[in-house]
Structures are given as C-alpha cells and as structure tokens.
Amino acid sequence: MKPDVIIVGGGPAGMMAGFLLARAGVPVLVLEKHADFFRDFRGDTVHPSTMAILAELGLLDRFLARPHNRIDRAEIWYNGRHLTIGDLTHLTMPAPFIAMMPQWDFLDFLRDEARAFPAFALRMEAEATGLVEEGERTVGVRLASGEHLRARRLVLCCDGRGAFVRQVLPLESLGAPIDVFWFAVPKVAEGSALRGVIRGHRLFVLIDRGTYWQCAAVIAKGGAEEVRARGIDAFRADVLTALPEVTDIAAALPDWDAVRLLSVSLDRLTEWSRPGLLAIGDAAHAMSPVGGIGINLAIQDAVATANILAAPLAAGRDVDALLEKVQRRRFWPTRVIQGLQRAAHERVLQPLIEGRASVPAEPPLPLRALDRFPLLRRIPGHFIGHGIRQEHVRSPNAARRG
Numbered sequence: 001m002k003p004d005v006i007i008v009g010g011g012p013a014g015m016m017a018g019f020l021l022a023r024a025g026v027p028v029l030v031l032e033k034h035a036d037f038f039r040d041f042r043g044d045t046v047h048p049s050t051m052a053i054l055a056e057l058g059l060l061d062r063f064l065a066r067p068h069n070r071i072d073r074a075e076i077w078y079n080g081r082h083l084t085i086g087d088l089t090h091l092t093m094p095a096p097f098i099a100m101m102p103q104w105d106f107l108d109f110l111r112d113e114a115r116a117f118p119a120f121a122l123r124m125e126a127e128a129t130g131l132v133e134e135g136e137r138t139v140g141v142r143l144a145s146g147e148h149l150r151a152r153r154l155v156l157c158c159d160g161r162g163a164f165v166r167q168v169l170p171l172e173s174l175g176a177p178i179d180v181f182w183f184a185v186p187k188v189a190e191g192s193a194l195r196g197v198i199r200g201h202r203l204f205v206l207i208d209r210g211t212y213w214q215c216a217a218v219i220a221k222g223g224a225e226e227v228r229a230r231g232i233d234a235f236r237a238d239v240l241t242a243l244p245e246v247t248d249i250a251a252a253l254p255d256w257d258a259v260r261l262l263s264v265s266l267d268r269l270t271e272w273s274r275p276g277l278l279a280i281g282d283a284a285h286a287m288s289p290v291g292g293i294g295i296n297l298a299i300q301d302a303v304a305t306a307n308i309l310a311a312p313l314a315a316g317r318d319v320d321a322l323l324e325k326v327q328r329r330r331f332w333p334t335r336v337i338q339g340l341q342r343a344a345h346e347r348v349l350q351p352l353i354e355g356r357a358s359v360p361a362e363p364p365l366p367l368r369a370l371d372r373f374p375l376l377r378r379i380p381g382h383f384i385g386h387g388i389r390q391e392h393v394r395s396p397n398a399a400r401r402g
Contacts, residue, residue, distance in 0.1 A: 003029040003121065004313055006141055006151040008128045009159030010037065012103070013281030013298035015110035016053075017156060020306035022120035023057075025398035026313045029149070030120075031141070033127035033159075037104040037111075044100050044207070044214070045071075045292040048088065048385040050299045051095035056393040060094055063109055069100040069210050074380065076196040077242075078363040085370040086194075087377035091385040098194065098384070100209060103295065130164060131155065131277065137320075138276035153313060154323075155277050156305070158298070161265055163283035169274070173267040174342055177350040179224060180262040180289060181217040181235075184209070185243060185252040194292075197242040201355045204242040207292075213243070216262075216289065220353055224261050232256055264288055266341060268334055273323035280305055280326065285334045288341040290349075296387055297337065303391040304329045310395035333388035 005021055007014045010032030018030040046068075054060040074086030088096050114120040132140035132148050140150035157165040187208065195206040195213075205216040217238070219227055227235060236249045246252060253259065268285040272278060281298035305326050312319050363371075370376050 002150055002152055003027045004152045005029070005154045005156055006031065006149060007156045007158055008141060008165075009157065009163070009281075009283065010034075010107060010111075010122065010124075011158055011160060011281065011298065012106070012110075012295045013283075013302045014156070014158035015107055015114065016299050016302035017158060017280070017305055018120055018122070019057075019110055019114040019117075020302065020393070020395050021310055021313065022114055022117035023398070024306065024310035024314045024396045025119055026310060027119045028121065029151075030122045031126040031128050031143075031149075032122065032124050033144075035125050037107040044102055044106075044209075045295065046099040046101055046106060047293075047296040047387065048091055048093045048095050048097065049387045049390050050296045051099060052093050053299060053303055053391070053393060055094035059113055062113070064095070064099070066101065066105055066109060068105075069208055070097040071100060071194050071208055072097040073377075074194045074196075074384070076198065076363075076367060078198050078367065079200070079361060081363060083363060083367050083371035085367055085377060086380040086384060087374065088381040088385055090378050091381065093385055096385065098292075100207065106295075128159070128164070131168065136275060138274065151276075153276070153319060154309070157277070157279040157283045158281045158302075160282040161267075161286035163279065165277070165279050165283055166269065168277075169272065169279060170270045171267055172270050173265075174338060175345075176264040176266040176288060177221045177345050178264050178288075178353065179219050179221050180264060181219060181224070181227070182260040182262055183215050183217070183239075183253060183258055184212045185215060185239065185246050185249070187212050198352070199241045201352055202238055202241060203349065203352055204239070205289075206243075215239070215243075218349055218353055220350075221264070228256060235259070262289065266338060266345070268338065272327040272331075275320045278305070278323045278326060280330070284327075284330075285338065287338065288345065290341045290344050291337070291384075293337055293387065297334070300333070300387065300389070300391045301326075301330050303393060303395075306395035307391070307393070314396065314398055330389075336388050 005028045007030040018028045021028045072088045127144040128141040129144050130142040197204040203218040207214040265286040272284045280301040287294045
C-alpha cells in the first residue's frame with residue numbers, strides 16, 4: 001500500500017517524525033540506507049528538552065531503563081584549574097540531566113516503540129538518491145536500486161547534512177573555521193560531567209561515557225593532514241597535556257585508525273519546502289558540535305512538524321499549504337543557535353586554536369564568576385535544558401498500540 005508520507009532518513013528527526021505521524025494514524029514509511037543504526041562517534045547527548053517530549057509521550061521510563069550515563073553539570077579545566085560553569089540539577093523538568101546514550105540505542109528505542117503502531121513501516125538498506133516529480137510537485141523518491149517509491153501526500157527529508165535535497169533547495173553556508181578529531185581514552189577519575197579542557201592553545205571537549213571519555217580535539221578547518229603529519233606520538237603528547245591522568249595513551253591511541261575526523265559544517269536551507277517536499281533536522285540545517293545540540297534540535301523539528309501536519313494528514317487533507325509553517329516555526333531557533341555557534345567559532349575557538357589570541361594564565365572573569373556563584377550556573381543550565389523554543393507534543397494520538 002502506498003504510504004501517505006515517505007520519510008527519508010532514520011536518524012533522530014526521521015524516527016521521531018515517523019513515530020508521531022504513525023501515532024496519529026498516518027501511514028508512514030521510513031527509509032534508512034544502512035542495515036542498522038550503528039555509527040560510531042555520532043552525537044549521544046539527549047538533553048532534558050528531548051526527555052520532556054518522551055515524558056509527554058509516556059516513553060521516558062522505558063527510555064531511561066536502557067543503559068545510559070547522566071550528566072548534570074558542565075566543567076572546564078583551564079590551564080590546570082578546575083571550574084564548574086553549568087548546573088542542571090535545579091531544572092523543574094522530568095529529567096534534569098543530560099542522558100548519554102549511544103545514538104544507535106536511542107534510534108533502536110524509537111524504532112521499537114514506533115512498531116507498536118500499525119501505520120508505521122521501516123525499510124532498512126533503502127538509500128534514496130533522488131526525487132520522483134510530476135510537474136512542480138514531489139510525489140516520491142528514487143532508490144539507489146532504481147526502484148521508485150511514491151507517497152500520497154509528502155516526502156519528508158531527514159537524511160542529514162549529506163541529503164540529496166540540499167542539491168534541490170537553496171542552501172546558505174555560514175562557514176565553519178574548525179574541524180574535530182574524535183577519539184576515546186579510558187576514564188580514570190570518578191564523577192559525571194561534560195568537561196572542557198583548555199591548555200595553552202589546545203582545546204578538548206570530553207564527554208563522560210562511564211568507563212571512558214569520548215574526546216573531541218578542536219583543530220583548524222582543513223588542518224587534519226598537518227596534525228597527522230606531525231605523527232601519532234605528537235598527537236598523544238597533545239592529549240596528555242589535557243589529560244595527564246591517562247596512564248596508557250599508546251594503548252588508547254595506537255595509531256590514526258583510532259582517531260576519526262569530523263568535518264564541521266554550519267549551514268541551512270533558506271527554503272525548507274516545496275509542493276510535496278519538506279526538509280527538517282540536519283537536512284535543513286547542519287549544526288556545529290558546539291553545545292551538542294544537533295539531536296535535540298532535530299527532535300524539536302520533528303515534534304513541530306507533527307504538531308502542524310499530523311491532524312490534517314490523518315484527515316486526508318492536502319498539506320502543501322502548511323509546509324511553510326514548519327519552517328516559520330523552527331527557523332528562528334535555528335538562526336539563534338547557529339548565530340551563537342558562529343560567534344563561538346569566530347570569537348573564541350578560531351583565535352584560540354590558531355594562536356592569534358593570547359591565553360591568559362588566569363581564567364576569564366565570566367568563567368570565574370560562574371564557578372564562584374552557584375546561582376549563575378543555572379543560566380547555562382537553563383539554556384542546555386530547555387533549548388530555544390522548546391516544543392511540546394500537540395499532535396493527536398489516534399492509533400491503538402498493538
């Protein structure tokens with residue numbers, strides 16, 4: 001049977017949109033190009049705003065029953081001095097912490113929950129490579145296999161920053177002066193926090209994964225080959241300046257195969273839709289890893305999409321005239337967050353890693369103030385917890401769970 005909606009991409013936006021639309025009784029088919037959801041070093045931070053949505057859907061307890069770590073504060077080590085700069089424990093939300101869960105586990109969870117709805121279908125190893133169009137309207141997708149799949153009402157593109165729809169809709173690049181090396185090292189100290197480390201002109205971000213740190217080394221855009229040319233021993237030495245407690249760095253980083261490069265992008269579509277077609281999540285806006293906001297922004301997009309489109313779709317109505325409302329709802333938070341990320345790139349990260357800014361021995365006043373006054377730590381905690389324009393589930397629950 002032809003689905004009402006084809007969703008391209010089984011990432012956070014695609015799986016949440018599929019769940020919510022199927023929950024409203026809308027027949028959906030989610031297409032995922034891989035055989036499973038396993039991809040190492042994908043974003044793993046599930047923020048309180050996302051877990052508030054899971055609570056509204058009655059899913060939070062089952063989500064938290066899955067293995068995860070909890071982070072309720074943000075720290076920075078500035079030239080060896082420890083500072084606490086963010087606190088989430090005050091949040092009056094169902095889950096006042098960041099849940100660290102591998103993204104593939106989160107997507108498996110959404111898939112398992114969505115399968116309870118008869119209107120939900122998921123097809124793995126189904127890579128969409130282009131659109132099927134009739135006149136000026138999108139009516140389906142073309143798969144890498146050559147097969148054409150048609151949707152009655154909508155193609156929803158959620159397939160990330162490599163989405164083919166980005167060749168169709170106008171794209172604005174904001175530039176990104178950084179790239180990131182991802183790697184893992186054993187965790188020695190106890191505690192759970194999101195940690196930043198500044199040592200001279202080197203910047204690392206550490207994400208607590210229980211028994212190990214998932215680490216990001218920030219480097220200049222296009223500078224990966226220069227770093228690699230210095231050799232793995234020099235890179236290990238850089239890591240030890242940030243993490244002197246790591247005792248067997250050679251075992252943690254035996255060679256460059258243990259280090260993955262993330263090419264950072266910061267861009268957005270200026271038009272997210274046209275008749276029969278809508279893009280959300282990373283397909284509509286590629287985010288920097290600064291703030292770890294990508295998953296959560298994508299989930300908010302999916303909720304807003306379902307809030308606007310689910311009831312009309314379930315009633316069999318044409319939703320082309322409503323697609324622009326999704327962009328109007330979500331474009332402002334996208335612009336705000338990308339503006340903050342761009343400012344962090346240009347004013348802090350780029351001068352730091354390129355050595356163009358002097359690095360004072362003492363932490364800057366704002367960091368010292370956050371560390372000294374616990375009430376001030378609630379400000380970044382509130383931003384991390386709620387995000388910008390937090391969405392709430394308003395789409396109908398018309399489908400019976402099987």
